[in-house]
Amino acid sequence: MRRILSVLLENEPGALSRVVGLFSQRGYNIETLNVAPTDDQTLSRLTVTTTGDDLKIEQITKHLNKIIDVVKVVDLTEGAHVERDTLLVKVRAEGPQRDEVKRTTEIFRGQIIDVGPVTYILQLTGPSDKLDSFLQALGETEVMEVVRSGVAGMARGEKVLAP
Amino acid sequence: MEMLSGGDMIVRALEDEGVEYIFGYPGGAALHIYDALFKGEKVPHILVRHEQAATHAADGYARATGKPGVVLVTSGPGATNAVTGIATAYMDSIPLVVISGQVQSHLIGEDAFQETDMVGISRPIVKHSFLVKRVEDIPATLKKAFFIASTGRPGPVVVDIPKDLTHPEHKFPYEYPESVSLRSYQPSSKGHSGQIRKAARMLLGARRPVIYAGGGVIQGEGAAQLTALARRLNYPVTNTLMGLGAFPGTDRQFLGMLGMHGFYEANMAMHHADVILAVGARFDDRVTNTVSKFCPGAKIIHIDIDPASIAKIVPVDIPIVGPVSTILEELDKQVMQQMEGAERALPDESSLNQWWQQIDSWREAHGLWHGRRYGESEAIKPQDAIQALYQATRGEAYVTSDVGQHQMFAAQYYKFDYPRRWINSGGLGTMGFGLPAAMGIKIALPDADVACVTGEGSIQMNIQELSTCSQYACPVKIINLRNDYLGMVKQWQDMQYEGRYSESHYAASLPDFVKLAEAYGHVGLEVRAHKDLLPAMEEAFALKDKLVFLDIHVDPDEHVYPMMVAPNGAMKDMWLSKTERT
Numbered sequence: 238m239r240r241i242l243s244v245l246l247e248n249e250p251g252a253l254s255r256v257v258g259l260f261s262q263r264g265y266n267i268e269t270l271n272v273a274p275t276d277d278q279t280l281s282r283l284t285v286t287t288t289g290d291d292l293k294i295e296q297i298t299k300h301l302n303k304i305i306d307v308v309k310v311v312d313l314t315e316g317a318h319v320e321r322d323t324l325l326v327k328v329r330a331e332g333p334q335r336d337e338v339k340r341t342t343e344i345f346r347g348q349i350i351d352v353g354p355v356t357y358i359l360q361l362t363g364p365s366d367k368l369d370s371f372l373q374a375l376g377e378t379e380v381m382e383v384v385r386s387g388v389a390g391m392a393r394g395e396k397v398l399a400p
Numbered sequence: 401m402e403m404l405s406g407g408d409m410i411v412r413a414l415e416d417e418g419v420e421y422i423f424g425y426p427g428g429a430a431l432h433i434y435d436a437l438f439k440g441e442k443v444p445h446i447l448v449r450h451e452q453a454a455t456h457a458a459d460g461y462a463r464a465t466g467k468p469g470v471v472l473v474t475s476g477p478g479a480t481n482a483v484t485g486i487a488t489a490y491m492d493s494i495p496l497v498v499i500s501g502q503v504q505s506h507l508i509g510e511d512a513f514q515e516t517d518m519v520g521i522s523r524p525i526v527k528h529s530f531l532v533k534r535v536e537d538i539p540a541t542l543k544k545a546f547f548i549a550s551t552g553r554p555g556p557v558v559v560d561i562p563k564d565l566t567h568p569e570h571k572f573p574y575e576y577p578e579s580v581s582l583r584s585y586q587p588s589s590k591g592h593s594g595q596i597r598k599a600a601r602m603l604l605g606a607r608r609p610v611i612y613a614g615g616g617v618i619q620g621e622g623a624a625q626l627t628a629l630a631r632r633l634n635y636p637v638t639n640t641l642m643g644l645g646a647f648p649g650t651d652r653q654f655l656g657m658l659g660m661h662g663f664y665e666a667n668m669a670m671h672h673a674d675v676i677l678a679v680g681a682r683f684d685d686r687v688t689n690t691v692s693k694f695c696p697g698a699k700i701i702h703i704d705i706d707p708a709s710i711a712k713i714v715p716v717d718i719p720i721v722g723p724v725s726t727i728l729e730e731l732d733k734q735v736m737q738q739m740e741g742a743e744r745a746l747p748d749e750s751s752l753n754q755w756w757q758q759i760d761s762w763r764e765a766h767g768l769w770h771g772r773r774y775g776e777s778e779a780i781k782p783q784d785a786i787q788a789l790y791q792a793t794r795g796e797a798y799v800t801s802d803v804g805q806h807q808m809f810a811a812q813y814y815k816f817d818y819p820r821r822w823i824n825s826g827g828l829g830t831m832g833f834g835l836p837a838a839m840g841i842k843i844a845l846p847d848a849d850v851a852c853v854t855g856e857g858s859i860q861m862n863i864q865e866l867s868t869c870s871q872y873a874c875p876v877k878i879i880n881l882r883n884d885y886l887g888m889v890k891q892w893q894d895m896q897y898e899g900r901y902s903e904s905h906y907a908a909s910l911p912d913f914v915k916l917a918e919a920y921g922h923v924g925l926e927v928r929a930h931k932d933l934l935p936a937m938e939e940a941f942a943l944k945d946k947l948v949f950l951d952i953h954v955d956p957d958e959h960v961y962p963m964m965v966a967p968n969g970a971m972k973d974m975w976l977s978k979t980e981r982t
Contacts, residue, residue: 247584250531250533251519251523251529251531254520254523255523258523258524262524292711295711296708296711296712299707299708300708302707302708303706303708305527305528305548305582305584305585306584307584308583308584400583
């Protein structure tokens with residue numbers, strides 16, 4: 238099962254490598270990884286999506302908590318939550334494709350953020366599966382390059398992840 | 401405020417932390433620190449002959465005293481040589497603070513001379529590590545390092561310090577913090593009362609209980625509490641390799657060690673138990689054998705300081721996270737209250753009696769000495785050598801070991817009545833651990849008898865420390881069970897590879913250990929006949945001020961038994977001798 242773990246991490250050199258090292262060392266899988274400082278500059282927030290049964294996720298959570306730089310860990314998929322992933326995709330946009338791509342992007346409420354003579358860069362934000370669908374919907378359009386931010390997420394309602 | 405250089409700060413911080421000894425080896429990136437040490441004069445430094453030995457010596461010191469061991473090495477090869485010792489300490493949860501010199505800050509990342517990314521290289525084998533960036537941070541970083549190493553589930557902490565930060569002319573205000581608090585690290589101080597109550601109820605309702613106690617009981621200072629609880633309940637106790645001494649080895653309730661080379665009665669009792677109280681143990685693969693066949697009828701209570709150890713291998717019915725000492729104390733109180741408040745006698749006397757009868761019959765059938773007796777052959781049996789060591793030291797010695805057959809024989813045949821007396825590398829299984837560890841213990845406890853049980857394979861992995869033992873007058877006794885083979889490798893080759901001794905034999909090239917010991921200024925004694933065994937052992941320990949190297953020629957064909965059957969065996973499946981199995 239797919240899980241989203243959100244981790245508050247001391248914003249220290251080497252902290253990220255401890256988290257990533259734990260996953261590789263113990264054979265856990267990282268599907269996406271997103272990390273950036275929070276409003277509190279001493280803290281980074283890291284979101285990792287991984288897969289595993291309850292037992293495995295429990296072990297991952299426990300091991301994450303053991304890392305001295307980790308302040309808090311929460312499994313967002315345990316409760317109601319929102320998740321967002323951002324996709325940038327560079328496509329070849331020539332001739333009739335130019336309009337076709339524009340229409341598809343509008344349907345998915347995406348944006349064209351760069352217009353070249355024969356290319357577009359498209360931007361789309363949403364849950365991962367929406368981004369996957371969009372890439373599929375591009376159909377025969379030639380996709381030249383793709384980059385995704387990885388999932389970031391939060392619990393709905395009053396629940397917060399704070400130190 | 402006092403102004404100190406980074407080098408002086410390190411030395412002062414170690415003094416302020418109450419450090420008794422530093423084990424180390426100087427080199428370029430650590431020279432400013434060594435110069436500060438020279439001027440400091442307060443904390444004695446033990447100069448080893450190889451950095452691996454520094455970590456093992458500090459580790460032995462920590463295991464015997466309960467205080468964190470301190471290591472000081474230089475960058476690059478100094479640091480990488482220390483890695484095996486750090487991994488050894490990590491696997492057995494031993495508190496170490498390892499200070500490594502690093503190349504100057506501006507050279508980091510440039511493949512400078514003797515540069516290695518110590519924080520990176522040690523990352524999977526440390527509890528935590530620091531790369532210090534500013535001189536002002538040195539005191540607080542060291543305080544944190546000691547705090548993290550010695551609290552919660554203990555472990556090694558690396559502090560990597562670039563050379564420019566220790567420069568004698570760059571002085572900054574020094575203040576050693578009284579205490580430290582980390583928002584991301586708050587080890588639990590007490591177990592959950594509700595869980596403890598439930599555990600007491602489950603324990604008292606048991607009909608075939610076993611207490612399975614590991615190294616956590618020793619590291620967590622819970623041996624007295626464990627013994628009190630076990631005696632109140634009259635329940636059988638088994639210890640892991642790391643837990644020997646957590647419950648008195650000579651006690652009637654003690655079933656011996658469990659696991660791969662555990663006692664027959666211990667493994668049988670585990671397999672047939674209905675309630676297992678696991679304390680400070682981690683269901684290691686050397687204990688469980690095939691996990692799916694592990695203790696099929698047992699409910700499990702698991703007490704451990706580390707939540708990640710709980711339900712890692714085996715599902716647990718009642719988990720209790722926290723320090724074993726306070727939890728065992730509270731559990732004992734709960735047990736006592738529930739016994740007093742119960743309408744009928746608890747635990748049920750007749751089922752407990754039956755259980756003990758069953759255990760006694762197992763003991764009788766295949767106990768450790770079954771079918772053999774001390775001194776029955778002219779050739780020396782390795783088991784008899786350990787028995788003689790036990791007699792000569794009246795069971796009071798600190799015994800370190802290396803890794804292999806001799807280690808298992810020592811664990812089986814030396815009965816440890818106290819915690820912190822049996823000191824071996826259980827988790828990592830590091831050959832070469834024994835001699836430097838013994839050195840660390842003897843330095844800390846000069847009046848104690850310290851024996852290093854080893855083999856001619858292991859001892860050669862750190863034999864250079866015979867020189868350190870001369871320099872610091874460390875009269876440890878080396879009990880070399882010499883069988884001219886890598887004994888445990890040979891045993892496996894006998895059992896699983898039809899006796900093809902691939903690279904496990906080297907008799908013709910072994911040194912004359914007696915002369916070797918003498919070359920370092922020690923005493924060497926060779927023992928070839930059983931009749932000379934005990935007298936030689938007694939002579940060795942009578943030579944109080946001398947390191948004695950006892951080169952004991954033992955029967956090379958001896959195997960360690962019992963031995964759990966693998967793969968696909970349960971704990972009850974054991975070889976009991978070369979021909980018998982359960």
